Amino acid sequence: MIRIGIIGFGYWGPNLARNFSSLDGCQVRYIADVDPKKLAVARKLYPAVTATENAEAVINDKEIEAVVIASPVSTHYEFAKNALNNGKHVLIEKPMTRSAAEAEELIELAAKKHKVLMVDHTFLYTGAVKKIKEIISQDHIGEIRYFDSTRINLGLFQHDVNVIWDLAPHDISILKYLVEEPPQSVIASGVSHTDNRVENIAYITLNYKTNMIAHFTLSWTSPVKIRKTLIGGTKKMVVYDDLEPTEKVRVYDTGFKVSDSQKLLIDYRVGDIFIPKVEQTEALKGLAQDFLRSISKGSRPLSDGKSGLAVVRILEAAESSIKNGGKEVPLK
Amino acid sequence: MIRIGIIGFGYWGPNLARNFSSLDGCQVRYIADVDPKKLAVARKLYPAVTATENAEAVINDKEIEAVVIASPVSTHYEFAKNALNNGKHVLIEKPMTRSAAEAEELIELAAKKHKVLMVDHTFLYTGAVKKIKEIISQDHIGEIRYFDSTRINLGLFQHDVNVIWDLAPHDISILKYLVEEPPQSVIASGVSHTDNRVENIAYITLNYKTNMIAHFTLSWTSPVKIRKTLIGGTKKMVVYDDLEPTEKVRVYDTGFKVSDSQKLLIDYRVGDIFIPKVEQTEALKGLAQDFLRSISKGSRPLSDGKSGLAVVRILEAAESSIKNGGKEVPLK
């Protein structure tokens, strides 16, 4: 029975609490939040849990084996470091930290302490992304040549982080999961429509050594909600539309080939479309199970600290590019 | 009766020929193309027209008052210059020329010769774009703060120009028509999936002095066809989907407002949606009529040389940005 403390009960914390509460093999002991109103909600929903304003109390309780951090991004590093130093396993809400340096430090610390360090990249546990991964692994798609994602809607402006830090972790974590080749550099642009200069629209391009390209369109300011990703391979192409209730993944038997390289004749192929059934279980439940399994078996979670770091590196570079007028920022 | 010669009978020339043939007030006298097969088609469809491989014959015929140029982009400048020098009115297929310098020279020459110089930005004559212009003019949208356009599909790789020169003229001409503020700089990236290094995927960002931003997603390599533009104003937002058969324009009574600038509280507004009826007549017919009217009345066409130049300047800057790793290129 793994005893868990959850820090942060704002937007996402309640979903984490609900999932961990429903699983066998663990027990939610604490819910911490600075907002007494949120604690009141937590107490009503989970009378057996200790609801507290004091996050440090959670981290310092020797009974607690694992800490789930869903507080604001700026607090992730500090809470995670303290938790690891106190010998806790740690699951951090995305984005992992505010800088790659912080993420690297946490990874090192977790390794030293032999603790699980995991990041909540929920989409890696969705039926849709798992199905796309499966199709790519079976070499149906060929080499991936482009990844183009649009994640836009109206609302939920964040105060502390811009639209890149808020929305791009989803797409970047999916990209990193599906495409092995590492990007070489980042170019990004964006604009803020509020006085605080926090960008609410942004565009990111990732460049690769090969002729692979990735691009993200991100906005909190769209009248329509779109969550669509196009993935083009040398064999087939995939369209992933997360808003489709049942037809999230479409595999197009579509491609083109240079048939005469001198005359540059191109053969186009447009064939059948296949819509595989995808698993409908809640992604966050799968993620929570992976965390518990990694703790009890000592295995490596799919969405580990390294995955969190890779995302933060790109976020950091993208923000730097925006602040420097779209300058190309190399990725190490 | 304005006597017209058409140069180029490939992809778009037949549409120009069909429209000018159907109009009163003009007569198509010549169709020129280097490909004898295309001339054979032209002869069958228009037995009364002289079909010739010799474009210069068209330009030199004193009977001809106006020349329509739908040949490959690289030939536009030469044909147009000769035609203007021979005292013809000129309509050029988009993009106007291969460089801004060429476009500037043609504009100057047309002015000197008192001839109409027009560029075929067909979309400016569509019912949808005219309706959006009308809505903006009536100040329903407020100040436009973003313009985000996606124009992707499979196929029709061009050999001589990349996807930017092929597809972006549509979006840039619409942008320039709808938004008065001039962009200050261009950042673009792209990739080629063929050996000839001609980009088949490209992304362009236009930066402005204000917090306006424009972005274009362009691809010949998408399994799905999308032609969608989001236009966000301070009052309302518009979605223009050119693939919708009857519901091309949607006006969203949607917006956001900073209600407390210290706490950064944002009020969101999501209201009714309005889908205005748009005119269904063929855009190219309206463009042809504008050309004829400009000749006979001495008026200025909507899609004039200046409009063509503005588009070419951005294309040129975008290509330069791509070739320089996404470097920001200022626009004069």
Place this chain on the structure above:
Amino acid sequence: MIRIGIIGFGYWGPNLARNFSSLDGCQVRYIADVDPKKLAVARKLYPAVTATENAEAVINDKEIEAVVIASPVSTHYEFAKNALNNGKHVLIEKPMTRSAAEAEELIELAAKKHKVLMVDHTFLYTGAVKKIKEIISQDHIGEIRYFDSTRINLGLFQHDVNVIWDLAPHDISILKYLVEEPPQSVIASGVSHTDNRVENIAYITLNYKTNMIAHFTLSWTSPVKIRKTLIGGTKKMVVYDDLEPTEKVRVYDTGFKVSDSQKLLIDYRVGDIFIPKVEQTEALKGLAQDFLRSISKGSRPLSDGKSGLAVVRILEAAESSIKNGGKEVPLK
């Protein structure tokens, strides 16, 4: 504080329990069900409520003022009669009863006992249906000339009632709410693809004295889910698509007019489309509030016994028509 007992905790009962529990002004005292497993769930969710297998205990408890009946259709009449006889207010899940005679008896009994008798026609409380009612009331649609509804999906075959009794109450209650003119007769056909002769596909036509017509397509056997209603008026037409997340109601400025009755020339009008914003609150909450308000104020609920009877009359006639090879069955 109105004390409530809920009978039936199967498919819909939990939704009723959740809504009544969340409302001020009432208290759920009992949840009854014949299935001990469902009672276990109820006990976990609502520790303060008495969960019992004995529905009669609920009906006989003098503390209970109102009984909510969500048990199988065949039990509705008996439970409701006993509850009314014991002086309780009654809310019955749709369809109200298995026959019009039963429904009439309950209405009479409720009147005699001065108790509220209400039927759960949830859709009357949705933002979409309320908005359509409003638009019709403001005379934007004109006289309604047709009502065509499709409600199909895969699954949830019922054992005791056919697809008409299961799905049509939704559409018929909406029809009766929006269209005042009473239908004169029913024609229905259907087919069963299981051995028990319970129809899983059915079609119903309602005939009117005027040239109004209503038609319902119902199926448990469709690979796609559709919940779409077309409502044609002499002025405008409405399409109501309940599966649209935010654009459920569309008003088409569309119509036709006989412009020359001798030559039968028809003028068609296709104009703008308007998508009004509709309220997003849970319909069942509004229904529960109407029940409580009707009890405390002695007012008449929108979805009253009469409304339930009108629906049952049509269901009964439709079933009779199916069993008689599509014979026209008059409605009184």
Place this chain on the structure above:
Amino acid sequence: MIRIGIIGFGYWGPNLARNFSSLDGCQVRYIADVDPKKLAVARKLYPAVTATENAEAVINDKEIEAVVIASPVSTHYEFAKNALNNGKHVLIEKPMTRSAAEAEELIELAAKKHKVLMVDHTFLYTGAVKKIKEIISQDHIGEIRYFDSTRINLGLFQHDVNVIWDLAPHDISILKYLVEEPPQSVIASGVSHTDNRVENIAYITLNYKTNMIAHFTLSWTSPVKIRKTLIGGTKKMVVYDDLEPTEKVRVYDTGFKVSDSQKLLIDYRVGDIFIPKVEQTEALKGLAQDFLRSISKGSRPLSDGKSGLAVVRILEAAESSIKNGGKEVPLK
């Protein structure tokens, strides 16, 4: 070189003329129509063809081998009879005739004269319907248990025939092509919103000996255009949406099975969806080719007189059912 005369140059005649003109192996010699304006159009498009107001001249010309009849329905029988009697092959626009008796007479006459008698059921030659036929033939669908078609839009009210005679031939010919089992009876209802009592909305149900059912929804009075057919088999289900530009046919690996017939437990299966590529060539061209091939090879066309008769029988029965208040009309 088969010499052809076309009678009727209204809505559909021009399409027939265009297709037969483009085919090798035949020559369009005549176009006849009572309207001089339409003849003027024909003369402009086809200068080499004799355009005449005199249909009998076409039928009596000994040079003419085949007559294509696209005049109003009421004239089909007379023209076809005369043409067959004069030794011509005959292609008739749908619906074949105004009565089954007329259709039977023509079939008999064609057999006696050894001439091809064909009906223009264009949809049988579409890539989509051919693909569905192929899938059914390969036994992927199993036994077909329902066929539900919706064909509605705004406009084109006919004066001489109601919406059934205008639109249902498409759906009935497709049904008859795909489903071998003959329907046993027809029930139909409809309503007219014009003074001439010509129905503009109609619903048809076809009953079968087995638990197969077919249903058609037909309207000239819908604000939205729908052309959708659901076909349910014991193995899989097909949705055919003719308005989809490229994804007309979807095969759902969806079904249900009675797993326990006593308790009536039903197992549902929802699996992958497959969208086969369908041929994009113009259906009418394939039909014209079938006509020419049948003439030259003496083969039987797919859409023969028998097919036309089967459709007319159902139309006749449906109209009779409507006029008799939805009475069930047996089919012989």
